[in-house]
Amino acid sequence: MASADASLSGRSVTVRVPATSANLGPGFDTLGLALGYYDELVVSVRPEPGVFVDVIGEGSADSSAPVSTDETNLVVQSIARGFTHAGIAMPGLSLRAHNTIPHSRGMGSSSAAIVSGLMAAKGLLDGIFSFDDETMLDLATEMEGHPDNVAPALFGGLTIAWTTEKGPRQKKLMVHRGVSPIVFVPSFTMSTKLARSLQPTSVPHEDAIFNVSRSSLLVAALTQSPELLFEATEDKLHQDYRAEAMPQTNTLIKMLREHGFAAVVSGAGPSVLVLCSDPAQRLVAAELVAKHQETPWQALMLAVDFKGATVTTNDVAA
Template identity: 50%
Template structure:
């Protein structure tokens, strides 16, 4: 193949108490073209993140190179064109989507199907597999580590799920918000998180009526409140109105899963842009360039 076209979805992670373990792919996509050329590197970016570096340090390029080396794939030169719709630094998995796109392109050019090694490559960039697995496989995912390896399983979500994400103009750094987390948490809070994350799996796949309780959290959201107070207020307002809500990933975007897709009245959404995005069931899709 002379190149491939890649379509990769956004993702939301944690889903309440499922910290670094639960992820959900969302129908908001970056589209990329990888053209194999004789030599050199040209990166063009439009849409979200158009101001990022366009040299070898570009995250998609780094992931593509890492996967190519792992697959012993020789690519003399590359023209990369990115049309991004996933907001950057908002808790919607933009970096994981970029990495998955690079890995998936290398696998396709090498004539390989995505496998557990592909997930390992992608997850190594962030140190956890929840966002990467969701973008790679679609649907909902449960991610974990075992003997230093990243693992994940895909779950079919309930057909009534109708996610809404509230995206603020404010950006947030995962590194910064992780720095707010304590080294230890009370045993009572750990038990609460275990129960709620298990309930979230059931609610996402079998009984969405339980989502308002399932997305509650004591493990990370309370400690990160100073980073995004407006996000915290919106999550609380939605929950008080009976709507399932959580901080999306490291924030500051808010994820809501309203019953029947109907948002409650009387909640102020000022400062946020509401996007209705379906669950992406397909994950990353790759096709040869014509």
């Protein structure tokens, strides 16, 4: 590997990455939606070797689950992966991460960390090495293990992700302007690894057909016909199998769906995503949850993010 490029000296970038919700009910490991809730990262090259990491918000030193602040930090590992791909040694870095995406709640916090690190590497190496969209998706999927969350984090909007012999692929679609997401976030967490372990190795043929129809319908509902969101978010592949591990989540989803709301598990959970067909509908959903649930849920009324991850160069005084 080549040594750190001297022209990196003094470079600094700011990265902004949206939260995401994967699966969206029937689109297991395939569909993902970018949400207007962001982690922000400032990365600057420092003359000394090594990394200095400062975390504010989620994962900070005074939080319930602090993240590491050395080379094992997921953002630092992602930056290093970007530099390794470019064949350039990573210089000394100073990172300041302002995290708002809840950790272990099904809103794509690990994907956001991976994407933010890769975007930082892309920005720092601008003019030295070029990363195209396909490469960014390849590297992010390699680190995350599947593309359903990293695709919307990278590109925004509604994404359909799949894998081929040549690697992961994605298609970004614009979401109908009437679609109004609300996410109910609990104080408790859920391990993605545990959630995945609850999945059976095979499912009934009729359940597979059911989900093919609903996931196809969901694409139409999100892009053209929001009035179909309730039926389009029905699922038989993963949510019922995970329900026992998340009883409060399951109870909330059942209650919301009994009242006609398109409620689903957000990612691996335990947060609940409701895809409303207009902004007024989510106010009703929030009032319903506040009135009928003993477990406290933070209601996040979010826009769909259409930009995905962004990186900008900071002006550094000479």
